[in-house]
Amino acid sequence: xxxxxxxxxxxxxxxxxxxxxxxxxxxxxxxxxxxxxxxxxxxxxxxxxxxxxxxxxxxxxxxxxxxx
Amino acid sequence: xxxxxxxxxxxxxxxxxxxxxxxxxxxxxxxxxxxxxxxxxxxxxxxxxxxxxxxxxxxxxxxxxxxxxxxxxxxxxxxxxxxxxxxxxxxxxxxxxxxxxxxxxxxxxxxxxxxxxxxxxxxxxxxxxxxxxxxxxxxxxxxxxxxxxxxxxxxxxxxxxxxxxxxxxxxxxxxxxxxxxxxxxxxx
Numbered sequence: 001x002x003x004x005x006x007x008x009x010x011x012x013x014x015x016x017x018x019x020x021x022x023x024x025x026x027x028x029x030x031x032x033x034x035x036x037x038x039x040x041x042x043x044x045x046x047x048x049x050x051x052x053x054x055x056x057x058x059x060x061x062x063x064x065x066x067x068x
Numbered sequence: 069x070x071x072x073x074x075x076x077x078x079x080x081x082x083x084x085x086x087x088x089x090x091x092x093x094x095x096x097x098x099x100x101x102x103x104x105x106x107x108x109x110x111x112x113x114x115x116x117x118x119x120x121x122x123x124x125x126x127x128x129x130x131x132x133x134x135x136x137x138x139x140x141x142x143x144x145x146x147x148x149x150x151x152x153x154x155x156x157x158x159x160x161x162x163x164x165x166x167x168x169x170x171x172x173x174x175x176x177x178x179x180x181x182x183x184x185x186x187x188x189x190x191x192x193x194x195x196x197x198x199x200x201x202x203x204x205x206x207x208x209x210x211x212x213x214x215x216x217x218x219x220x221x222x223x224x225x226x227x228x229x230x231x232x233x234x235x236x237x238x239x240x241x242x243x244x245x246x247x248x249x250x251x252x253x254x255x256x
Contacts, residue, residue, distance in 0.1 A: 008129070023088050024088055029253075036244055053231070055228060059228070060152050
């Protein structure tokens with residue numbers, strides 16, 4: 001089992017300001033992050049990436065994922 | 069070291085996603101061009117919770133079968149269904165019953181007859197081997213405590229030559245332990 005052609009096609013920094021868009025995060029949690037994270041990371045907490053890849057056209061000799 | 073057991077993590081995520089509501093398109097507008105959002109039900113756009121636009125990079129073709137892992141309210145499932153057309157099919161999979169209901173209502177509101185929404189786990193995808201052409205996912209893989217299992221399941225359901233397009237979050241520096249232990253951080 002495996003993938004070929006793995007490629008990161010997008011990469012974007014997300015900071016505290018971006019997190020405020022999400023209804024998943026209560027204001028109290030954003031405030032918690034603001035207090036606990038160093039100020040230099042406030043604009044770049046995480047990265048959103050998009051990864052593409054492809055399953056090979058033929059099974060590898062060690063691929064048993066389709067065995068009964 | 070994992071901070072949550074599988075069952076704890078699922079419970080937190082189901083509770084969080086089950087009760088989430090939104091009347092803002094702020095997340096969708098950050099990642100999708102306006103022309104992609106036109107014509108989609110407002111409820112699907114307002115509950116976009118992803119971190120990218122994986123469908124844009126999936127190079128979908130008419131007639132293909134697409135699986136959207138963790139479909140939430142269905143925005144990417146609907147975009148995939150539009151791209152593959154009536155000869156293709158988009159399957160949305162989500163483990164949160166409320167999201168499954170929302171995605172089904174949004175698919176009906178969009179008038180798309182080539183959408184199927186299933187309730188289930190991405191670690192145990194309820195599809196047969198080699199049954200889909202493309203797997204997309206948007207901000208969901210990071211929620212799993214068994215990510216390698218999700219990828220193995222993804223490979224299992226893909227046909228030979230099938231494609232994946234996954235949007236998700238990564239770190240270049242560790243987060244403080246107090247954040248990692250937070251249920252709010254886990255669900256987000």
